[in-house]
Amino acid sequence: MTSHSAFERILEPSGRADPYPLFAELRKTPVARQEDGTYVVSTYREIVELLHDPRVSSDRRNRLSTDEAPDMTPSFIGLDPPEHDRLRRLAMRHFGPPHSPGMVDGLRPACLHLTTELIDGIAGKRQADLVDEVAYPLPVAMICRLLGVPEEDEPQFHAWADQIIETLGPGEEDRAERERERQAVGLKLEGYLAGLAEDRRRQPGEDMLSGFMTYRGPEGGMTPQEVVSTAVLLLIAGHETTINLIANGMLTLLRHPDQLERLRAESGLIVPAVEELLRYEPPVQLVSSRVALDDISIAGTTIPAGSPIVLALAAGSRDPAHVPDPDRFDPCRARNEHLGFGGGVHYCFGAPLARIEAQIVLAELVRRLRGPRLVADPPPYRPSPVLRGPRHLLIEYDGVDPA
Amino acid sequence: MKVVVDLTRCQGYGQCAFLAPDVFTMKEEALQYDLDPGDEQREHVLRAAAACPVQAIHLDWTATRHLVEQRMAAPRMTDGRIVIVGASLAGARAAGVLRRDGFAGSLTVIGDEPDEPYDRPPLSKQVLTGQVPPDHTRLPRLREVEAEWLWGTPATALDVAGKQVRLADGREIGFDRVLLATGTRARPWPNEAEAALEGVHTLRTVADAARLRQALAARPRRVLILGAGFTGSEIASACRELDLPVTVVERGSAPLVSALGGVIGDVAAQLHREHGVDLRCDTTVTALEGDGDGRLRGARLSDGSTVEADVAVVALGSIRNVEWLHDSGLAAGVWGVACDAGCRAVDTNGLVTDDIFVAGDIARFPHPLYQYQFMTLEHWGNAVAQAEIAAHNMVSDQAHRWPHLSVPVFWSSQFGVNIKSVGVPTFADEIVITQGSTAERRFVAVYGYQGRVTAAVAFDQGLWLEFYQGLIERAAPFPPEFRHVDRREPARPVPARVPERLVATAEATVVVTGHDPAERRASLLHTPHS
Ligand SMILES: Cc1cc2nc3c(=O)[nH]c(=O)nc-3n(C[C@H](O)[C@H](O)[C@H](O)COP(=O)(O)OP(=O)(O)OC[C@H]3O[C@@H](n4cnc5c(N)ncnc54)[C@H](O)[C@@H]3O)c2cc1C
Ligand code: SF4
Numbered sequence: 001m002t003s004h005s006a007f008e009r010i011l012e013p014s015g016r017a018d019p020y021p022l023f024a025e026l027r028k029t030p031v032a033r034q035e036d037g038t039y040v041v042s043t044y045r046e047i048v049e050l051l052h053d054p055r056v057s058s059d060r061r062n063r064l065s066t067d068e069a070p071d072m073t074p075s076f077i078g079l080d081p082p083e084h085d086r087l088r089r090l091a092m093r094h095f096g097p098p099h100s101p102g103m104v105d106g107l108r109p110a111c112l113h114l115t116t117e118l119i120d121g122i123a124g125k126r127q128a129d130l131v132d133e134v135a136y137p138l139p140v141a142m143i144c145r146l147l148g149v150p151e152e153d154e155p156q157f158h159a160w161a162d163q164i165i166e167t168l169g170p171g172e173e174d175r176a177e178r179e180r181e182r183q184a185v186g187l188k189l190e191g192y193l194a195g196l197a198e199d200r201r202r203q204p205g206e207d208m209l210s211g212f213m214t215y216r217g218p219e220g221g222m223t224p225q226e227v228v229s230t231a232v233l234l235l236i237a238g239h240e241t242t243i244n245l246i247a248n249g250m251l252t253l254l255r256h257p258d259q260l261e262r263l264r265a266e267s268g269l270i271v272p273a274v275e276e277l278l279r280y281e282p283p284v285q286l287v288s289s290r291v292a293l294d295d296i297s298i299a300g301t302t303i304p305a306g307s308p309i310v311l312a313l314a315a316g317s318r319d320p321a322h323v324p325d326p327d328r329f330d331p332c333r334a335r336n337e338h339l340g341f342g343g344g345v346h347y348c349f350g351a352p353l354a355r356i357e358a359q360i361v362l363a364e365l366v367r368r369l370r371g372p373r374l375v376a377d378p379p380p381y382r383p384s385p386v387l388r389g390p391r392h393l394l395i396e397y398d399g400v401d402p403a
Numbered sequence: 404m405k406v407v408v409d410l411t412r413c414q415g416y417g418q419c420a421f422l423a424p425d426v427f428t429m430k431e432e433a434l435q436y437d438l439d440p441g442d443e444q445r446e447h448v449l450r451a452a453a454a455c456p457v458q459a460i461h462l463d464w465t466a467t468r469h470l471v472e473q474r475m476a477a478p479r480m481t482d483g484r485i486v487i488v489g490a491s492l493a494g495a496r497a498a499g500v501l502r503r504d505g506f507a508g509s510l511t512v513i514g515d516e517p518d519e520p521y522d523r524p525p526l527s528k529q530v531l532t533g534q535v536p537p538d539h540t541r542l543p544r545l546r547e548v549e550a551e552w553l554w555g556t557p558a559t560a561l562d563v564a565g566k567q568v569r570l571a572d573g574r575e576i577g578f579d580r581v582l583l584a585t586g587t588r589a590r591p592w593p594n595e596a597e598a599a600l601e602g603v604h605t606l607r608t609v610a611d612a613a614r615l616r617q618a619l620a621a622r623p624r625r626v627l628i629l630g631a632g633f634t635g636s637e638i639a640s641a642c643r644e645l646d647l648p649v650t651v652v653e654r655g656s657a658p659l660v661s662a663l664g665g666v667i668g669d670v671a672a673q674l675h676r677e678h679g680v681d682l683r684c685d686t687t688v689t690a691l692e693g694d695g696d697g698r699l700r701g702a703r704l705s706d707g708s709t710v711e712a713d714v715a716v717v718a719l720g721s722i723r724n725v726e727w728l729h730d731s732g733l734a735a736g737v738w739g740v741a742c743d744a745g746c747r748a749v750d751t752n753g754l755v756t757d758d759i760f761v762a763g764d765i766a767r768f769p770h771p772l773y774q775y776q777f778m779t780l781e782h783w784g785n786a787v788a789q790a791e792i793a794a795h796n797m798v799s800d801q802a803h804r805w806p807h808l809s810v811p812v813f814w815s816s817q818f819g820v821n822i823k824s825v826g827v828p829t830f831a832d833e834i835v836i837t838q839g840s841t842a843e844r845r846f847v848a849v850y851g852y853q854g855r856v857t858a859a860v861a862f863d864q865g866l867w868l869e870f871y872q873g874l875i876e877r878a879a880p881f882p883p884e885f886r887h888v889d890r891r892e893p894a895r896p897v898p899a900r901v902p903e904r905l906v907a908t909a910e911a912t913v914v915v916t917g918h919d920p921a922e923r924r925a926s927l928l929h930t931p932h933s
Contacts, residue, residue, distance in 0.1 A: 048869075049869070049870075049873070052866060052867060052869045052870050053870050053887075054837075054838060054867055054870060054887035054888050054889065055885055055886065055887045055888075056888075057888055080888035080889065081838070081839070081888050081889035082839065082840075082843075082889055082891070085845070085889075096417060096420070096421050097417050097420035097421060097424070097428065097429040098420075098428070098429050098430050098431060101420055101421070101424040101428065101429075102424040104421050104422075105421065105422060105423075105424055105447070268446070268449065271449055271450050271453045272453050274453075275453050275454070293885075293886040293887055293888070294885040294886040294887065295885075305886070335458045336453070336458070337456065337457060337458050341456065343456060344866055345866055347416050347456065351418060351454075352418060352421035352422060352454070355422070355450075355454055356422075359450075
């Protein structure tokens, strides 16, 4: 395959290990038209502008070319206001402020407990895969627990989610086929969740799924279909991204042993460090599902109505016009305004949970692992250019300190 | 520890409320918080501040963006004597910026209030409901500003030629440059005897807020609020949150009319009534009545009716603290202190001074986006932005000065709704609802003046305002005609019903004397406030 644009090279698997030079090239044209008519936006200011531009839709049904297979029932991530706002509010009721403000903060002890168990699990060894043994099981367990998915179903769940993630991504040639695959897996997941939701309606518990099924307010509640699509969204978005945040995070720290030492010495530093990781190696690199509802003039280019828009969040967070010395990993960076969780009405729903999980697990790994080092650098990556992260992260270490 | 959120930047992402739920609380988009949380909250607050996507939470650093610092390689005045009069939001912010920018000379900040600067917006909100104690509203010391802080010492005169500020205690403080930031005070009830009745309040200072809080906590039978501007509406909202019966009397046709026009005013009126406020529009209070013991008993209204209330809050706007400048030769009057877009004060003749600067609620400045009309804005965001520009200009030479061109941003929270505006909503002839629905109380309304966009107001939709700010800055055509999300009502502009722009010449203020250019002079005539 011959490569033309920087963007196409970013999509290719060979671009996965280090896309940042390509992102730098991409930024030279802040709004770059691709051959297929997609507009890729890569500079901080322009990305933020489009994230707040009501002429940009997140609803794929607004695309001009609809050669794609019809989507699953869109979850709120694929909807525009007012439907988006209503569903997101209904979901938020059971997750955060204003109605459940202390909920996520209250998960800290449980998260620490799980983390301790997982790290204890690699204590007897000298080598471990941090993805399979820590970064994956933690967020999956957390999100399943929150939603009310029984523990024994978690592995099935992970398989489905993985399959769906790997079909995401803009512009590939085998797009239609991937879409079909995605749909097939999606249907299985939906079927499973529909059953679970029905159980919860009959016998509600404390979990979010029960809340979704039973809450009725002045605005009504969620339909069973909406419950399922919201749950699918939270499960997929809520675990794959966090796995990558943790894995990218450990990878970055292991590549910066001096910083790792600093974090070990100053435990409070983990908070800004996680923000810096979200900027420096974000789990969500691209937002690829936007479409222009009208002609949009930006940075000297007009994006015609109907055009797909890709927002290169990872490029924006390293835009030198926005951040001084952007390619330096600086865990103490002050006033870190990054695009790690996007922005605008679609700002990552699960961000607070991801932050807590990453802060706890990274702090514990840093504190407890003695002499950790990478076995393979770069590690093998997952195929998706959208949700980018290592498939495995093999490390060696001299031992594990007690919790 | 001290916390302040720049609510002009806050977009209601709620990350802070997730991560530090005991410090930050949200109702939909309306954020409230404790400015002085206990030490046990420290870790939570640090987590919240780090997580804020727009970095709106300030703990100990000034707000100006870091790139600005980098761009400021220009030559600057680093020594000499700078005096700031008015030790509140604008004054303290300017002091912090001066030090940050490398001013190493002598810095004196003069304030007539007894204590450190505090934040006023919470006074009419979480302080009244008891969510935050009055003494928890101190502003963070923006990087421990090294200055001589003179508390409790009113300035009484400014000697422009002699470059001195005179204090009430007789001292004189010399300066090379001075910043005037004395803000405004609450307009009292005009009848002094009635105003003195026990139970009659105004709200401007932390002491006022503490008194009013106490009065509300004593559960009066009914609270009467005079005026349904932002302050009056917020107080009414706090009362309803406390489940106190409240009557609001407003001269205009609806609440907020003078700031946002009649269309949005009608929405605000519904908001009041839905929350159980007894709202009387097109009505004024004609007299406050006491019982035999000098306690408020009730009020008589212009429609002949009476209201029984044991607490009344006079929320009829403000008076600018300019009396001390009357003999200074500056263009200072009821409208404020006139200055140019670089915050330099204008003298009586309309000449720009070079070492006297103005910022905050007292500044009356021309805004190029609004036909260079002089305006005063009683907004938190304006005080901060203007203080930063003024401080920068105070230590820069002519070639490196910046204009204060920020588009005004204002917020209020009442009845659980976050109201936010960009631009100048009164600078309008038409209005159109572009996004959302007024019936649901979540919408964006866009204001236009003679075919261009001049302002936008959002109810619980603050995230979008950046986009509309762009339209204002580009003088985009009104009504906006493009396809966008959440369009629900037809894009039909209606008259905005904004009040006639008040002409600030209610009193004959200037006389011009002399004939040839060398002797022609203007002078101000001050009449006492009515
Ligand atoms: C109750 C309340 C709620 C508010 N809510 C909001 C809101 O939600 N959103 C918003 O955008 N804005 C709000 N504001 C407005 C905002 O607080 C003001 O715009 C801001 O405080 C202006 O700052 P300033 O420094 O210019 O003036 P001020 O804060 O008024 O400070 C001036 C200081 O100078 C002192 N002073 C006066 N005369 C002298 C003298 N002769 N010598 C020495 N010192 C003197 C005063 O005592 C005062 O301390 C609110 C204001 C109040 C009162
Ligand atoms: S924008 Fe920042 S301050 Fe505002 S609610 Fe979100 S996290 Fe809190």
